[in-house]
Amino acid sequence: MIEIRRRDPLTQSEGVVAGYAHTAQRWPAQPLRRRPQTASELGKVNPLEKKLPLLRGDLAGHGAKRAIGQLINLRVRVVDEGGVPVQGALVEIWHCNAAGKYIHPNDSHDAPADPNFYGAARLKTGDSGLAELRTIKPGAYPVPDTGGWWRPPHIHFSVWGRVWLSRLVTQMFFPGEPLNEFDAILNAVRDPAARSRCIAGLAPTARGPRDTLVYDYQIVVRGRSASPGLP
Ligand SMILES: [Fe+2]
Secondary structure, eight states, X not given: OXXXXXXXXXXXXXXXXXXXXXXXXXXXXXXXXXXXXXXXXXXXXOOHHHXXXXXXXXXXXXXXXXXXXXXXXXXXXXXXXXXXXXXTOEEEEXXXXXXXXXXXXXXXXXXXOOTTOOOEEEEEOOTTSEEEEEEEXXXXXXXXXXXXXXXXXXXXXXXXXXXXXXXXXXEEEOTTOGGGGGOTTGGGSOOHHHHHTTBOEEOOGGGSOTTOEEEEEEEEOSSTXXXXXXX
């Protein structure tokens, strides 16, 4: 029988996070039950590549089709617990535009859409576990009906393993953002060291492209230094 590892409350946020109402809907209300796994869950068939085709490595565009906002390059490295690059991992990335607006019908924030910004990419890591995305820095946005909670600029990630069941969903934050300190989602990770692993590093600007800030982010898919999963 497979043993389900217990959650580490310091690095893995608790299921229902105070002040973040949606977590109550995303956490089991009943005790867990085992059921037989399907062929795709066991990796006997892998529909991931067919159902999730690769999509854009550039969300910022160029010239008259350039999205509004500060250009950034994201260098995301996926490694395992030993620091070995995970090659061929499917990395999904999505974020809002520079005004804090998502392209999604549920986004009720009164902020302008940007016709030159799509907001989502699906990339595959190369030999060194690296996936690179040229995009713009997302804006902050208020969370409706929360009495003044604003999400700091952040980028959503999903990293797929070899089977459907193997997926990490997390968020990347930007260094030096004052809203980081008050964010219910980031602070749902209780351990400050684990929390700091959710914040990207700004690469030295002297060595980067002239018009673009470069951020490095490492996703560790398992082990003691694993990137904390966020609600
Ligand atoms: Fe978000």
